[in-house]
Amino acid sequence: MHCYETPYDVIVVGAGHAGCEAALAAARMGCSTLLLTINLDAVALMSCNPAIGGLAKGHLVREIDALGGEMAKNIDATGIQFRVLNTRKGPAVRASRAQADKQLYRLRMKRTLENQDQLFLKQGEVTGLYLEGGELRGVDTRSGIRFIGKTVVLTTGTFMRGLIHIGLTNYPGGRAGDLPSVGLSDQLRQLGFEIGRLKTGTPARLDRRTIDFTKLEPQHGDSPPQPFSFSTERITMPQVPCHIAYTNPRSHDIIRSGLDRSPLYAGVIEGIGPRYCPSIEDKVVRFPDKERHQTFIEPEGLETVEVYPSGMSTSLPIDIQIPFYRSIVGLERVEIMRPAYAIEYDYADPIQLHASLETKRIRGLYHAGQINGTSGYEEAAAQGLMAGINAALAVKGRAPLVLGRHEAYIGVMIDDLVTLGTKEPYRMFTSRAEYRLLLREDNADLRLREHGHAVGLLPEGEYAAFLVKRELIYSESIRIAASRLALDDSQVALLESYGVHDLQKGVTLEHLLKRPEITYEQLTELDDVSRETPAIIREQVEIQVKYRGYIDRQLEQVERARSFESTRIPESFDYAVVSGLTSEVREKLIKNRPGTLGQASRIPGVTPAAISVISIALKMRGDGKVAGR
Amino acid sequence: MSMYIEDTIAAISTPPGQGGIGIVRVSGPDARSIGRRLFRFARGDDFASHHLHYGVITDDAGGDAIDEAMAVLMSAPRSYTREDVLEIHCHGGLLVVERVLAVVLKAGARLAEPGEFTRRAFLNGRIDLLEAEAVMDVITSRSEASLALARKQQDGALSRRIGAVRDSLRQALALLEAFIDFPEDDIGTADTDAIRNYVYRSCIDIDSLVSRFDEGRIMRDGIAALIVGKPNAGKSSLLNLLLGQQRAIVTHIAGTTRDIIEETASFGGLAVRLLDTAGIRHTDDVVEQEGIDRALECIPLADLVLFVLDMSRPFDHEDGLILSRLSGKTVLLVCNKSDLVVDTGLPPELDAFERCMVSSHTGQGIEELKARIRSTFLGAGVLDSREFVAISRARHRDALVSARQVLAGFLDGLAGGRELETLSIDLRDALDAVGRVTGETTPDDVLDIIFSSFCIGK
Structure with a gap:
């Protein structure tokens, strides 16, 4: 093994969505960073759908941006359709989604990596960690080079022992067209990590020229398109539509006729797949009464004829795939350019991680993305960002950044992962967040910019712009609380036209804005200053006034939970000697090793009674006594 | 601690x-x-x-x-x-x-x-905690019936009933969350009727559980029955008969009982604290007056008033004085000395009360009186029913009552078109409240229901 002459602060293994964020964060924080990938032409490749965002995922992207990550800027520069979902629901559950030009997305990210100071991008397959006396020192590669690093971030995606299935045919691969990573997960297992197997799948890519779009319903993006990043002024890419198509009972018959050769149903696939992203054969089997399933035909880019039929992933053999896709109205003559497939891969249950994403077993080793059992580009990127930040902080001898469940979806996700582990691919949903009204896309900067700045990731210019915005929101909130309306005849008439009748003279603008009939837009007709307020300030002020009751209610809950969340359980804490725990609870706690009482309370089966027992034991320990008896 | x-x-x-x-x-x-x-x-x-x-x-x-x-x-x-x-x-x-x-x-x-x-x-x-609470009840139970209730609770009958409430609420929450988290999936618009139905169903269950809370309390703590009546109506004799022992001094001199005598008896499993009072009449005797005042003060505190009427004498001014203090109370008329004279000249205001004919002299009618007292509070045969579930802990009742209040707000909001995500806060709060008794509902529980009910996935 040839030892490379330059040592690094941070080595990132894998240049997918997690790896790119991890490497950029570490380098931007001033750490010399090596990013290793099996294939330099597949950096930030969107292996599955050509889209970023969606419910809860859009929230993650905005949070990544607020902290100083790259994903939002990258999609803003390469997105070809932008939509805000749930616009008819409240602000907390509105979410952004965009179609990406896949090639442009990957190339822009690669360019960003290449242009980043302190970041070194190299091709190489990591076959193992290099350890000396149990201490992590670096990584070894297939080509015989050993790289020395203080910390290592593993973002292996679907590559560790990746196995591709098309019908009963299967072969090793990290993704269609790429080699798998062999050896690394075996070593992790030898080091004592619990390694499991997951499965995911992707639909065929179809030739746009062989689809009759006149038979499909187009779906256009928003106009004007709204960017993800707080720093993007406007979207400049050309915008294109998606199209909606449906399966029919004949499609389902074709699927059923191939089930005997489904690797899933034949038991060839051992890995557990995502329930929220089932293959079409899963949908047909589990919901036999449903007469049609919807698909969005999404463009893969502006310069390619490839399109992606969402929701139509399958691992059935190719002779079933062809008639199946052709059974869909509008797709009668469709040509498959790349077949659909399922892929199985190794992951390490994230219960083996600290909340910093550092492994409990090996100091300096971090896991992010699909290796942690998650699915989705956004989930991966968010973990990559946090792993990169925390690896860099560790190099600098600083405490890790751990976001709370009340601060960010990122905090919810990582807490879920490290507290509960996962046995199936984990995806973010807004329903996973107990403080959903606090965790909105619109206030991600208010929640997280300070953190991004404190760790040294956020550029000064972006931070300065944020401070101005925050000040404007504050002063406008003060102003509308103090501004009173004289209620002259024209104002009364105007308000009556909005259905507001029973107002007293001297009512404040804030009071008026609280009324469901009144929006900030309407305030501008009553008040000159309001007209001058920028849209992003209006939005914040309006949301904060209209939802204050609920927001306050959630803030109270956060406050109540704070003592739990801040009570640390020392790593050396011995559950075995704490009396009063049932053996079942004791086992769970010994396996999970929660870092705080709050974490412990979220482990299923750990009862409030058990939590009070532990808190008593902790107090007694604090008093210099032995826990329990 | x-x-x-x-x-x-x-x-x-x-x-x-x-x-x-x-x-x-x-x-x-x-x-x-x-x-x-x-x-x-x-x-x-x-x-x-x-x-x-x-x-x-x-x-x-x-x-x-x-x-x-x-x-x-x-x-x-x-x-x-x-x-x-x-x-x-x-x-x-x-x-x-x-x-x-x-x-x-x-x-x-x-x-x-x-x-x-x-x-x-x-x-x-x-x-465990539920056992601990049930054991607390066993310790303080004063009668067979509360023992039976406490044992039932240990067996988990209560947990099952509240579990049903939790399941309905989970279904409602899953429906609601599905429409929040999957706007692009082909699952139609929010099925508010179905959501409302699930919540209604749990409200009915909660109401029924809460109404039985009082039975639960009564079985554990028993009831306080105040015996009132004018002097020499036979109150103390009645007490002795109900207790089956000589406890109160019985004389023919009106005003013998000057203080309040308290004894506990068990009627068919119901623990009854019997409070015997001084006869109520106008008096110049200071001590006796004090006893009468105490008796009148006790009326609001009693679960049941046994109003003893002397049927050998006409309904008079002193009876009327007592009657005037009984509005809003659960009253059982005990028509005593029914073996001596039958005087049916009772005023119509008394028609609202149930009555029992007894003779404290012969003991006739006492068993019927005991049965009547019991059935007034526990309902006939309710103790034998396997379905009987009562919430015997204030904690459980509080949890259910607070869930019920939140759900009332939820139903108003649903009818008024409030945003789904704020409605979801109400449902989660209600589930948390119910969860204080049965154990929590995790986000994964809700997602499980969504994935098994809807074809989700792009």
């Missing part, structure tokens, strides 16, 4: 009052040494665990004998609290038992807080 595992506690563990035997229980690390110091063994000089020893309890090492006693030491962890537990069985007179407790405390134990033995048993993992 961080200290109590370290120290030794003691309490009288038999119910207050006269009994054949009284037990002082001691738990904690010093239980054995306290026992060895105070107990003079008839044979040997130390405890064998789980053996009953005969001897004498003294007021200190080598001190004066207080009582003959039996003592048993149960070494940790094979005891109720999983600590060393010492029980001293002495004679049942209250004075003796209190004296024994006093010397135990003097020897270093601390007086236990109510329920502290059970709390230790719970903290030391001997029993």
